[in-house]
Structures are given as structure tokens and as C-alpha cells.
Amino acid sequence: MTTSTNPFKMTISRFGEDGIRVLFGNDIDLSVHEKVRNFYFYMKSLDLPEVIDYTPSFRSCLIHFNTERTNFARLSSLIEEKEEEALRPGNTPESTLQEIPVHYGGPEALDMKNVCEQTGLSERDVIAIHSDIIYTVYTVGFTPGFPYLGTLDQRIQVPRLETPRTKIAAGSVGIAQGQTGVYPFPSPAGWRIIGHTDVRFFNYEKEPYSLLRIGDKVKFISI
Amino acid sequence: MIEILNKGMMTCVVDSGRYGYAAIGVPPSAALDKFAYNVLNCLLNQDENAPALEIIGAGFSIKFHQDMICAITGARVRASLDERSLSPWASFAAEAGSILTVHEVTEGFRYYLGFTGKLSLPRVIGCYATNLECSFGGYQGRSLKGGDQIEINDIYSVPLGVVPDKEIPEMKSPHFLRITDGPEHSFFTEKSQKTFADRESRTEYTVSVNSNRTGIRLTGEQLSFCDGVKKSIISEGILPGTIQIPGDGLPIIMLYERTIGGYARIARVVRADLDRLAHLIPEDQVIFGRIEMDEAERLWEERRDRLKSFL
Numbered sequence: 001m002t003t004s005t006n007p008f009k010m011t012i013s014r015f016g017e018d019g020i021r022v023l024f025g026n027d028i029d030l031s032v033h034e035k036v037r038n039f040y041f042y043m044k045s046l047d048l049p050e051v052i053d054y055t056p057s058f059r060s061c062l063i064h065f066n067t068e069r070t071n072f073a074r075l076s077s078l079i080e081e082k083e084e085e086a087l088r089p090g091n092t093p094e095s096t097l098q099e100i101p102v103h104y105g106g107p108e109a110l111d112m113k114n115v116c117e118q119t120g121l122s123e124r125d126v127i128a129i130h131s132d133i134i135y136t137v138y139t140v141g142f143t144p145g146f147p148y149l150g151t152l153d154q155r156i157q158v159p160r161l162e163t164p165r166t167k168i169a170a171g172s173v174g175i176a177q178g179q180t181g182v183y184p185f186p187s188p189a190g191w192r193i194i195g196h197t198d199v200r201f202f203n204y205e206k207e208p209y210s211l212l213r214i215g216d217k218v219k220f221i222s223i
Numbered sequence: 224m225i226e227i228l229n230k231g232m233m234t235c236v237v238d239s240g241r242y243g244y245a246a247i248g249v250p251p252s253a254a255l256d257k258f259a260y261n262v263l264n265c266l267l268n269q270d271e272n273a274p275a276l277e278i279i280g281a282g283f284s285i286k287f288h289q290d291m292i293c294a295i296t297g298a299r300v301r302a303s304l305d306e307r308s309l310s311p312w313a314s315f316a317a318e319a320g321s322i323l324t325v326h327e328v329t330e331g332f333r334y335y336l337g338f339t340g341k342l343s344l345p346r347v348i349g350c351y352a353t354n355l356e357c358s359f360g361g362y363q364g365r366s367l368k369g370g371d372q373i374e375i376n377d378i379y380s381v382p383l384g385v386v387p388d389k390e391i392p393e394m395k396s397p398h399f400l401r402i403t404d405g406p407e408h409s410f411f412t413e414k415s416q417k418t419f420a421d422r423e424s425r426t427e428y429t430v431s432v433n434s435n436r437t438g439i440r441l442t443g444e445q446l447s448f449c450d451g452v453k454k455s456i457i458s459e460g461i462l463p464g465t466i467q468i469p470g471d472g473l474p475i476i477m478l479y480e481r482t483i484g485g486y487a488r489i490a491r492v493v494r495a496d497l498d499r500l501a502h503l504i505p506e507d508q509v510i511f512g513r514i515e516m517d518e519a520e521r522l523w524e525e526r527r528d529r530l531k532s533f534l
Contacts, residue, residue, distance in 0.1 A: 013406065016491035017519050019462045021406055028457055040246065053245040055460030055482050062460030064245070067523070139458065141248035141483030144357055148458060185357045202247075204347050204359040210247035 010035075010083055012076045018052075020063040020076060028150060028178060032059050033138055035087055037215045042086040043079075050075065056214050057139035058148070095137075097217040100182070102131070102173055104195040104222055110168070111161075111192035115175070118158050126194065129153045131220040135180065137212045145184040145202025145210040149218055152178050164190035171197045173220070195220075224288040225338070227371045231325065232280025236342075236361035237335075239272045240479060241350040251463070251479040252352040252360065255333055255436070255501035258392065258530060259297035259312075263337045265533040266294040266314045268381045274344055274351035275337040276367070283325040285336070287317040291378045292339040296386070298331030298394060298502060312386035331394030331502040339381055343374035355436060356480065386533070392498065396507035397427065400496050401514045401522070405465065405488035407456060415446040419474075420490065420513035428474065432505040437480040438467075439503050445472030446489070458485040464492035464500065476500060495522035 011023045022039065025032030040056035043063070050069035055062040065075055079086075104127045105112050116123055135149035142148075152175055160176040165188065172183045174191030183189055184201035197220075201211045212218065227234065237260065240253025254260035254277055264273055281300075287293075294314035295302060302309045302325045309315055309323075317323065328334070344351055344362060353361025362371060402420055411419070418426050428443035446468050448454055454470040461467070465477045467486035476492060477484060478500060492500065493514065503509065514522075 014516065015406060015488075016403055016462055016464065017494050017516065017523055019491075021460070044246075052242050055245040057459045057483060058457045060459055062245075062462070064242075064462055067520075139483065140246065141458070141460075142481070144244075144248040144250075144354070146248055187356060202357070204357070208247070209244065209249070209348060213247060 010039075010087070012079060014072055015062065018065055018067050020065065020072065020079070021060055022063065022079060023060045025059045028058050028138065030136065033136065033215075034089065036061055038089060038091055039086045040214060041092045042082070045091070046082075055141070057141070092215060095215045095217055096212075097134070097219065098211060100197050100199050100218060100220050101223045102195040102197045102220045104130070104173075106196075108169060108172065108196040109194050110165075112194045115156065115158055115192055115194055119156055121155065126156055127222050129156050130175070130180065130194065131222045133219075135218045137214055137216045137218065139214055140210055140212060143183070143185050143187050143202075144204070145212070147181055147201070147212045147216075147218065149180045150178055152180050158192055160190045161192060164188050168193060169196065171199070173197060224372055224374050226286045226288060227284075227367050227369055228286055228322065229282050229284040230366065230368050231278050231283030234276055234278045234283060234367040235353045235355060235365075236274050236344060236351055236367070237277040237353065238274050238351040241348055241352050241354075241360070244348060245460070245482040248482050249348060250354070250482050252350075252354045253463075253479045254335065254352075255478060256297050256335070256498045258498040258526065259333075259335050259501070261530055262312065262386060262533055263294050263296040263335045266296070266312075266381075266384050266386070267292065267337050267339050268379075269337060269339070272351070273337065274342045274361075275335050278325070278334050278336060279332060281325055281327050285323045287319060287321050287323070289319050289375065289378060291317055291375065292381055292383070293317050293323070293336060294384075295334055295336050297334035299329045299391070300325045300334055301327040301329060310385055312391050314381070314383050314385070316383065332504045333501040338375055340375035340378035343376055354480075390529075394499070394502040396504070398499055398503060398507060398509045399512060400499065400509060401493045401512050401519065402466065402490040403493060403514065403516055403519050405490045406459075407487035408489050410448055410452045410487045411468070411489060412447045412449055416489075418444055419446055420511045422512040425510050428509045428511075430503045430505050430507045430509060434503065434505060436478060438478060439476040439500060441474045441476070441509060443473070446474070447472065448487075454487070455485050456487055458483050459488075461488060462491065464494070464497050466490045466492065493519040493522055495519070495526040
């Protein structure tokens with residue numbers, strides 16, 4: 001493995017009495033993402049009883065800890081101790097590639113017209129561009145199972161809606177700036193909707209509950 | 224069995240929260256006033272994660288089909304069991320056929336009702352808490368309504384207890400919330416940071432009607448971002464009590480329903496004051512006061528010891 005070209009050192013800071021924020025970089029970047037991912041899976045594998053939860057995202061991992069079992073100083077020195085080992089590639093589970101059939105356009109694609117207008121592209125072009133890339137899951141959140149996928153082709157990057165919708169249908173495929181994602185539940189939505197999928201991204205009745213986790217890959221297939 | 228006759232404004236099943244799944248976006252959906260919820264379980268000698276009802280608003284009414292002991296904590300309510308009026312933060316014996324009615328909420332917003340028995344509800348992702356937005360957990364993944372029935376098994380008895388009035392936390396407006404700095408507090412001008420949280424300035428914010436179980440929106444003095452700072456951040460983890468400032472400069476206090484946020488996190492409400500967030504009613508006044516981390520930790524220890532005195 002070559003060493004990362006990103007010189008950013010891990011920075012630890014405090015987030016409230018029971019939170020630690022471990023930052024790996026400043027931008028949305030695959031090498032930063034790899035660090036977050038390695039760190040998260042490594043820490044999780046330690047099964048530390050003093051940790052309540054980890055929230056890995058684009059450039060950081062937030063650790064929620066139990067103040068009855070540890071404190072900020074102790075847990076952060078443990079993290080520093082483990083830094084090298086945690087960031088060593090190869091700790092992470094194999095990422096899966098999920099192919100997601102999407103019905104682009106039509107009445108459910110609330111913003112397809114608008115996206116075409118903003119980008120000056122035809123619907124066919126938008127679909128071709130959106131379904132051409134193998135995306136990386138940078139983080140899962142907002143609602144359970146919602147994947148933040150990147151990176152969207154420059155040509156179809158559009159801003160979020162100025163006023164988010166209060167409710168959109170489950171399965172809506174949205175885009176915003178450099179990201180794309182799928183809303184697993186009927187929920188508020190600020191991204192522009194260009195399609196719909198029947199694939200279930202979250203099933204609370206069956207482990208592992210979420211179709212995707214950080215580092216998995218997604219390819220959309222136009223149907 | 225218990226039967227809901229009237230749901231009040233809203234009633235849902237809660238517990239101490241769904242933790243361990245933040246990496247796949249599953250939020251805690253915990254009881255908002257954890258102190259009240261914990262004291263409820265103490266009064267009833269219940270498990271610390273036992274399901275209980277979290278209720279908003281007057282009019283709530285429930286019929287008991289078996290003898291059991293119950294307790295109410297949280298918001299102060301004027302309630303009666305048939306003709307008998309009930310004390311706040313106390314347990315009481317309910318006989319089969321009796322009806323509990325809440326006539327008025329006199330201080331605070333959310334109150335908690337628990338029972339000495341095992342509510343026949345499934346655990347979803349390890350928990351009883353209701354994720355209302357995603358319709359899972361609790362009672363069929365939804366808030367309760369009139370006519371809903373919940374079986375209660377393994378009913379046991381405990382001596383009746385009451386929390387001394389002076390031990391009941393204050394829940395009325397104005398709410399003074401202490402905060403510690405969040406990762407993006409320096410995104411805001413010094414003047415804004417001062418106005419927002421300086422203990423001397425005592426800037427009042429008003430709780431918006433657009434608040435819900437996900438977040439409390441405030442109106443009032445808008446915060447100004449420093450020049451050249453982006454108004455949204457690359458989405459990142461948040462914890463309960465995180466105060467986010469979206470582009471319009473008005474604070475949103477996040478509760479227990481999100482794991483990730485995309486707005487600047489100016490601060491976090493200290494843990495000792497998180498319970499108070501359950502009692503912010505639209506139109507209430509909120510005043511923030513910035514404190515240092517060691518003071519926040521000391522306040523939490525006090526809060527924890529106060530709870531331990533009930534055990």
C-alpha cells in the first residue's frame with residue numbers, strides 16, 4: 001500500500017460532555033473517506049464497552065461515550081494510541097456492490113424537468129450520466145438507511161431545494177450538489193428528485209437492517 | 224390490559240433509547256425527559272429500559288382492565304382516577320375498570336405514564352421506543368389513538384411512593400439552557416456568539432410552532448456567519464442537544480431523532496439541561512448561557528446524583 005497523499009493528521013476534539021469528534025480531513029475526498037472507514041471498523045471491532053455509538057461520516061467519526069465508564073482524556077489517549085493501527089488499510093470488511101434499478105422521470109420524479117432546465121441537458125442525458133458512475137457510500141444517516149453517495153458528475157450538479165419538501169415518497173432518488181441518495185422512508189426532503197426505486201434500503205425486521213453501510217458501492221440501472 | 228380512551232394531543236411509547244446503530248442512521252428516539260422517565264421507573268421498580276407512555280396535552284384518558292400500580296412523572300398535570308385526584312410525580316393503585324383522566328397540564332409539556340407489569344410490545348432493533356417518522360417500534364410504529372389496547376402481563380406490586388414537591392424539576396418558561404461550544408462555533412461573528420450565548424446578554428428566543436420531536440426551532444435574533452464561511456457543512460454526526468444554525472441564522476435544537484446534520488453546529492445543550500428540552504412549548508422563551516466543559520460535567524454529576532437518591 002502506498003502512503004496516502006493526504007497529509008492531514010487525525011484531530012481529536014470534544015463535542016459536549018459525552019462526545020468525541022475525530023476529524024480526518026476537510027473535504028469530501030476518497031482518501032479521507034478511507035481513513036474514516038478504516039478507523040470506524042477498527043474501533044468497532046474492539047467492542048469497547050465504554051462506547052455507546054459511532055457515527056462515521058464524510059470526514060469524521062463521532063464517538064458517543066458512556067461517562068460512567070470513561071472520560072474524554074482517557075478515551076482520546078486510547079484513540080491516539082491506536083491511531084496507526086486503526087488507519088492501516090485492510091481492517092475493513094469487503095464492500096458490496098449493489099445494483100439499484102431506478103425508474104427515472106415520470107410523475108414521481110418531481111424535479112427531473114427542473115434539473116434538465118438548470119443543466120441544459122435532456123432527460124436522457126441526465127439519466128445516462130446519473131446511472132454511469134459506481135458511487136461510494138460516504139455515510140448513512142439523515143433517516144435510517146439513507147446513503148449519502150458520491151461523487152455526482154459535475155454536469156448534473158444542482159443546488160438543494162431552497163425550501164425542502166415536507167414529505168416525499170419512500171424510494172425517491174435525489175441529487176444535490178455533489179451527492180446523490182435514496183430516501184428509504186417517506187420523509188422531509190431537500191434534494192431534487194429525479195427517479196424512484198422499489199428496492200428497500202432499510203428493513204427494521206431483519207439484521208443488518210440497512211442495505212448499505214459506509215464504503216459500500218452503488219450502481220443505478222435505468223429501467 | 225389498558226385501553227386508550229383519549230390520546231390527548233399525542234401519545235407514544237418510549238424507552239431509554241435505541242443506541243448502537245448510529246452508523247446506519249438509526250436515531251435513539253428516546254424519552255425526551257430522561258430524568259422523569261428514570262424516576263418513573265424508580266417509582267414502579269421497573270427495568271431501566273421499560274416501555275412507558277410519553278404524552279402531550281390535556282384530555283388524555285385511559286381505562287384499566289386489570290388491577291395494577293401506575294405512576295405519572297414529567298409535566299405537572301391535574302389528573303384523576305375516577306373521582307380521586309392524583310398527586311404529581313407519584314404512583315397510585317388503579318383497579319380494574321377505573322379510568323385515569325388528565326384534565327390539565329399546569330407546568331411543562333410532556334408527561335410519562337408507566338405500569339407495574341410487562342407491556343406486550345415487540346422490541347424492534349432491540350428497543351421499545353417509537354420511531355414515528357419511519358413507523359417502527361413502540362405500538363405498531365405509530366402514536367396511540369383512542370381504542371388502542373395494550374396487554375400487560377406479569378403484573379407485580381410495589382409500595383406507593385411520591386416524589387417530594389421540591390424535588391420536581393422546574394419546567395416553565397423562560398427556559399435557561401446552558402451550552403458548550405460546538406465544532407463550528409467560530410463560523411459566527413463574535414458579536415453573534417456573544418448575543419447568542421453570553422450569560423450577561425440574556426437574549427430571548429421564542430419556541431416556534433414548527434417544532435416537533437425531531438427538533439425545536441427558535442425565532443428571534445438571527446446569528447451572522449463570518450464573511451466567507453459556508454452556510455452548510457459537509458454532513459456530520461450530531462448528538463442530542465446539538466444546536467444547528469441553518470442559512471437563515473435561526474437556531475434549531477436537535478433532539479433524539481437524527482444522527483447526522485448538515486448545518487453549522489454552534490453549540491450543544493449541556494446534558495444536565497437536556498431533560499428540559501422535553502418541556503419547550505411553542506411561544507415559550509429560551510435563554511442560552513455558555514459555560515465551560517468542567518462546569519457542564521459538574522452539573523451532570525449533580526443531576527446523576529439527584530437521580531441516584533431515588534434508587
